[in-house]
Amino acid sequence: MDFVTLIQVLDSTVRMATPLLLACLAGLFSERAGIFDIGLEGKMLAAAFFSAAVAAITGNVWLGLLAGVGASLLLSGLHGLASITFRGNQLISGVAINFLAAGMTVLIAQDWFEQGGRTPSLTGPGRFPPITLPFAESLAGVPVLGPVYSELISGHPVLVYVAFLAVPASWWILFRTRFGLRLRAVGENPAAVDTAGVSVVALRYGAVAICGLLCGIAGAYLATALQAGFVKDMTAGRGFIALAALIFAKWRPWHAMWACLLFGFLQAVALRYQNIDVGGFTIPVQAMDALPYVLTVLILAGFVGRAIPPRAGGEPYVKER
Amino acid sequence: MTFMKSVIGAAGALALTAAAALAEPALIFDLGGKFDKSFNEAAFRGAKRWSDETGNSFLEIELQSEAQREQALRRFAEAGANPVITMGFAMADPLTSVAPDYPDTKFVVIDVSWLDVPNIRQVAFAEHEGSYLVGMLAAMASKTGTVGFIGGMDVPLIRHFGCGYAQGAKAVNPDIKIVANMTGTTPAAWNDPVKGSELTKAQISQGADVIYAAAGGTGVGVLQTAADEGILSIGVDSNQNHLHPGKVLTSMLKRVDVAVYDAMKAGENVETGVFTLGLAENGVGYALDENNEALITDEMKAAVEEARQKIIDGEIKVVSYYENDSCPVLSF
Numbered sequence: 340m341d342f343v344t345l346i347q348v349l350d351s352t353v354r355m356a357t358p359l360l361l362a363c364l365a366g367l368f369s370e371r372a373g374i375f376d377i378g379l380e381g382k383m384l385a386a387a388f389f390s391a392a393v394a395a396i397t398g399n400v401w402l403g404l405l406a407g408v409g410a411s412l413l414l415s416g417l418h419g420l421a422s423i424t425f426r427g428n429q430l431i432s433g434v435a436i437n438f439l440a441a442g443m444t445v446l447i448a449q450d451w452f453e454q455g456g457r458t459p460s461l462t463g464p465g466r467f468p469p470i471t472l473p474f475a476e477s478l479a480g481v482p483v484l485g486p487v488y489s490e491l492i493s494g495h496p497v498l499v500y501v502a503f504l505a506v507p508a509s510w511w512i513l514f515r516t517r518f519g520l521r522l523r524a525v526g527e528n529p530a531a532v533d534t535a536g537v538s539v540v541a542l543r544y545g546a547v548a549i550c551g552l553l554c555g556i557a558g559a560y561l562a563t564a565l566q567a568g569f570v571k572d573m574t575a576g577r578g579f580i581a582l583a584a585l586i587f588a589k590w591r592p593w594h595a596m597w598a599c600l601l602f603g604f605l606q607a608v609a610l611r612y613q614n615i616d617v618g619g620f621t622i623p624v625q626a627m628d629a630l631p632y633v634l635t636v637l638i639l640a641g642f643v644g645r646a647i648p649p650r651a652g653g654e655p656y657v658k659e660r
Numbered sequence: 661m662t663f664m665k666s667v668i669g670a671a672g673a674l675a676l677t678a679a680a681a682l683a684e685p686a687l688i689f690d691l692g693g694k695f696d697k698s699f700n701e702a703a704f705r706g707a708k709r710w711s712d713e714t715g716n717s718f719l720e721i722e723l724q725s726e727a728q729r730e731q732a733l734r735r736f737a738e739a740g741a742n743p744v745i746t747m748g749f750a751m752a753d754p755l756t757s758v759a760p761d762y763p764d765t766k767f768v769v770i771d772v773s774w775l776d777v778p779n780i781r782q783v784a785f786a787e788h789e790g791s792y793l794v795g796m797l798a799a800m801a802s803k804t805g806t807v808g809f810i811g812g813m814d815v816p817l818i819r820h821f822g823c824g825y826a827q828g829a830k831a832v833n834p835d836i837k838i839v840a841n842m843t844g845t846t847p848a849a850w851n852d853p854v855k856g857s858e859l860t861k862a863q864i865s866q867g868a869d870v871i872y873a874a875a876g877g878t879g880v881g882v883l884q885t886a887a888d889e890g891i892l893s894i895g896v897d898s899n900q901n902h903l904h905p906g907k908v909l910t911s912m913l914k915r916v917d918v919a920v921y922d923a924m925k926a927g928e929n930v931e932t933g934v935f936t937l938g939l940a941e942n943g944v945g946y947a948l949d950e951n952n953e954a955l956i957t958d959e960m961k962a963a964v965e966e967a968r969q970k971i972i973d974g975e976i977k978v979v980s981y982y983e984n985d986s987c988p989v990l991s992f
């Protein structure tokens with residue numbers, strides 16, 4: 340693999356990893372607060388649809404993003420209502436959200452646009468354009484660092500930078516603020532938090548809302564930056580891969596980023612190496628396609644040591660009477 | 661239980677009487693979906709044209725999973741629909757098991773030509789001939805000397821497209837480099853624009869500046885990315901030139917709409933057997949309209965028209981992938 344190819348594969352990695360990373364951080368906040376969320380997929384899908392739909396109608400991608408985040412927050416609220424207020428089973432609520440999103444998006448799309456469950460193609464200001472960072476053009480000639488900066492780091496839509504900035508931000512919020520400390524505590528021992536006079540319910544709703552916000556951005560990225568419109572089931576299981584990445588990263592923000600980049604890299608390699616011989620030996624397409632899944636299973640099976648979830652995860656909090 | 665039986669019996673009888681009176685044609689769309697802007701949408705357009713002209717209605721279903729194929733066939737056959745029109749090679753096996761059970765119903769299948777059941781009309785297209793022509797156009801339009809091909813699911817039919825395309829490109833420029841990728845090996849490969857888009861970027865980075873997408877809904881992503889990146893793309897099945905005016909070089913037309921229209925028009929008396937529609941029958945071709953007229957020069961048009969005539973006359977022989985399950989000029 341020469342240097343140019345490497346840059347291209349890494350560039351593709353960044354594109355593939357971004358939605359995973361946003362969804363993974365979304366899950367991180369929710370699960371750190373003790374709310375398991377397998378509805379990441381559904382929230383992303385709903386956000387993808389509403390961002391594309393509103394962007395198509397108004398021609399403004401920012402309004403689209405707002406609508407996508409709104410839709411995702413609404414589903415998050417539903418999840419919160421079911422699992423925090425009514426103390427329902429969090430897994431069931433998550434599954435319900437996935438089904439709801441898969442069905443509703445296509446139904447509404449068909450009703451609004453009558454194009455078989457997709458939105459019209461977005462053009463011009465209806466999409467997030469790639470951003471060229473300062474000096475990208477002039478630095479392109481510099482050996483090694485030039486291409487890395489101008490090809491790999493520069494030239495992505497704004498949401499990619501948001502996603503990668505969300506990593507240190509998440510770390511700071513979770514590990515350096517009072518809110519973060521309480522949020523983590525509520526996922527480990529909600530009774531202690533309650534004894535200290537802090538509202539468990541409010542904290543958990545806060546975490547679920549952050550989860551909705553991040554999922555909304557992830558969905559909007561898929562539909563309005565990576566693609567130019569919504570297509571049914573376009574999240575294609577990315578919410579679940581994000582969950583796998585979250586477990587792989589043992590619920591830590593920086594590790595989550597590396598896990599998502601690894602999974603993104605595997606996908607990028609599978610796409611790129613379909614038709615390239617490696618030293619006279621051709622790897623079949625099928626093997627390459629399966630590689631991300633095989634590695635996920637291998638990694639989850641034992642190469643990360645024990646992954647211990649937040650202790651109070653999955654359990655609704657009942658105040659002692 | 662007895663009550664249930666009589667209810668079901670009554671419902672069945674009702675369905676049968678209703679069917680006998682109507683005998684509407686039925687159309688089964690494949691997994692790509694009715695509005696894939698490509699193969700299935702072409703069928704829908706043909707059906708709609710028939711329905712607009714005659715004022716009659718037709719039954720339809722969009723398949724959502726593999727398991728529904730046989731179920732949908734039986735349901736329409738039981739309901740008395742005639743003919744039952746199905747889309748795509750994946751219907752071959754379900755038809756083989758269902759069609760003999762309903763000898764009075766005529767079945768029509770597009771893209772299948774190898775079944776031995778008397779009540780099936782099998783319509784195949786000479787896609788390699790149409791692809792040959794767009795391959796010539798691609799090679800003439802390419803400045804880098806590299807053209808791309810992105811297929812949907814990796815099946816012989818799609819290799820058949822790619823093989824004709826490669827032969828056409830090589831006929832214009834024997835040194836041309838052809839980059840070919842398949843989106844996947846499962847039916848999901850027909851509806852994955854994100855992957856289509858990544859494959860397009862990968863091919864562009866390998867030098868391709870004209871990319872032919874034979875990939876159903878995945879092709880939407882290919883055409884989009886090609887337009888974004890400023891290279892040319894080639895659509896498939898339906899005329900996709902209008903999706904990105906001035907950025908889609910041409911589309912390989914496969915007149916599925918005509919095949920469906922003809923079958924519906926013939927109704928219950930539709931002729932069964934194997935029919936192959938090629939360049940001579942105008943079953944395949946390339947699209948030229950106001951969206952791409954600036955891209956196709958007079959020389960390009962003249963060269964393609966000449967090749968078209970030669971293929972019809974038998975002077976140029978486009979090798980079919982099916983002949984020996986391999987392509988002389990392209991390995992997948």
